[in-house]
Amino acid sequence: AGPAGQARRRAGSSDAAPRRATGRTRGRVNVAPLALPPSGAVRDALRRHGWAEGLAADAASGLAPLALLLSDIPTDALEALVPYAGRLGLDVLTGEGWAVLSGSRARLGALARPWTVPPALAELAMQVGTALPADSPAVWRIAGGAIPLDRPVLFGIINVTPDSFSDGGRLGEVDPARRHADRLVDDGAAALDIGGESTRPGRTEGVPLDEELRRVVPAIEAIRRDHPSVPISVDTVKSAVARAALDAGAAIVNDVSAFRLDPQSAGIAAERGAGVILMHSRGTLTELASYTHARYPAGVGAEVAAELADAIERATSAGLPAEAIALDPGLGFGKTVPQNLELLDGLGALLRLGRPILVGPSRKRFLGEVTGRDVTARDAATAAACALAYERGARLFRVHDVAPARDALRLAAALAAPGEL
Numbered sequence: 001a002g003p004a005g006q007a008r009r010r011a012g013s014s015d016a017a018p019r020r021a022t023g024r025t026r027g028r029v030n031v032a033p034l035a036l037p038p039s040g041a042v043r044d045a046l047r048r049h050g051w052a053e054g055l056a057a058d059a060a061s062g063l064a065p066l067a068l069l070l071s072d073i074p075t076d077a078l079e080a081l082v083p084y085a086g087r088l089g090l091d092v093l094t095g096e097g098w099a100v101l102s103g104s105r106a107r108l109g110a111l112a113r114p115w116t117v118p119p120a121l122a123e124l125a126m127q128v129g130t131a132l133p134a135d136s137p138a139v140w141r142i143a144g145g146a147i148p149l150d151r152p153v154l155f156g157i158i159n160v161t162p163d164s165f166s167d168g169g170r171l172g173e174v175d176p177a178r179r180h181a182d183r184l185v186d187d188g189a190a191a192l193d194i195g196g197e198s199t200r201p202g203r204t205e206g207v208p209l210d211e212e213l214r215r216v217v218p219a220i221e222a223i224r225r226d227h228p229s230v231p232i233s234v235d236t237v238k239s240a241v242a243r244a245a246l247d248a249g250a251a252i253v254n255d256v257s258a259f260r261l262d263p264q265s266a267g268i269a270a271e272r273g274a275g276v277i278l279m280h281s282r283g284t285l286t287e288l289a290s291y292t293h294a295r296y297p298a299g300v301g302a303e304v305a306a307e308l309a310d311a312i313e314r315a316t317s318a319g320l321p322a323e324a325i326a327l328d329p330g331l332g333f334g335k336t337v338p339q340n341l342e343l344l345d346g347l348g349a350l351l352r353l354g355r356p357i358l359v360g361p362s363r364k365r366f367l368g369e370v371t372g373r374d375v376t377a378r379d380a381a382t383a384a385a386c387a388l389a390y391e392r393g394a395r396l397f398r399v400h401d402v403a404p405a406r407d408a409l410r411l412a413a414a415l416a417a418p419g420e421l
């Protein structure tokens with residue numbers, strides 16, 4: 001049997017067969033990517049047989065496997081989908097109002113053409129097209145320049161707080177923070193992230209504005225003098241702190257609320273030409289690291305992607321260009337251990353948003369649950385999480401201990417592009 005027959009058989013069991021749904025009307029089909037880790041093996045085989053690098057990479061990208069979860073499919077569209085997708089060589093699993101499509105990017109792209117598909121599939125085809133991964137940005141624009149994304153970029157964390165979950169109290173003054181910055185840069189940090197307000201689990205109150213300014217601004221000024229070529233990001237949800245930090249020499253605003261808690265930060269970043277990191281989170285500042293809002297009935301990946309798309313719209317509406325935006329899925333923030341693992345594994349689904357992906361798994365609670373390690377002994381797991389995230393499309397990594405993450409990412413990058421060693 002050909003591909004169409006295979007698709008019908010996969011959809012034909014008693015548990016998965018499409019059933020007629022009375023009263024369903026045509027509406028917007030929801031499409032969520034189910035990311036699969038990429039492989040450079042096809043590209044490398046083509047290069048060994050004489051294909052030029054760019055042509056080999058483009059052809060391999062078209063053959064890369066992808067899977068999509070479609071929901072809210074009208075009955076007529078679902079009945080048309082199975083035979084049509086089968087003719088395109090796609091595999092299909094279906095149930096009432098939903099389907100999973102899998103196949104190469106090129107074949108899914110052939111489905112994503114509303115002008116060629118049967119009329120019942122036109123709206124579905126359009127949504128499939130919007131869900132396919134976008135081309136990866138080559139650079140991320142920040143104040144004063146750009147960060148290239150052709151290699152992993154490590155952000156070293158400097159917490160100038162007395163109560164950080166990982167290193168609270170060690171770097172609360174300027175001189176210890178400067179020495180720590182020296183070590184992070186020596187170990188391979190390409191940027192430094194400085195924060196004066198902890199988001200640790202269990203906190204019950206925020207840091208007053210004056211105190212956060214007292215912690216953050218002198219550290220940024222001093223470290224900027226010590227390392228003038230190293231970009232600095234300020235980790236804050238307060239617009240007044242963002243403004244002062246940018247005045248002190250920061251180039252990036254890292255907002256764990258993605259401008260939900262203080263929308264004025266977006267306009268300030270836009271005025272100063274700063275880069276921004278928009279992290280997925282839910283709830284108030286004291287709820288961010290709790291499980292209060294850890295409910296994702298549509299799937300954690302799909303809901304995180306949708307809420308980050310809203311965050312992009314907030315930022316661009318305030319005047320920020322898309323090129324200045326990086327996205328953080330918020331590992332460890334409002335997600336249970338299984339949800340964090342699912343989100344990490346499916347990270348590539350965020351690539352359809354077209355912006356660089358930053359991950360911050362460093363020493364997080366879910367790594368401790370998986371490994372049984374105390375917070376002080378999670379750097380090996382952090383490095384492994386970073387390498388897995390790189391495979392799935394992340395290019396920016398925020399960590400406490402740079403050296404082990406650097407080595408893991410160098411190996412991951414070498415596997416992705418062995419000819420560039």
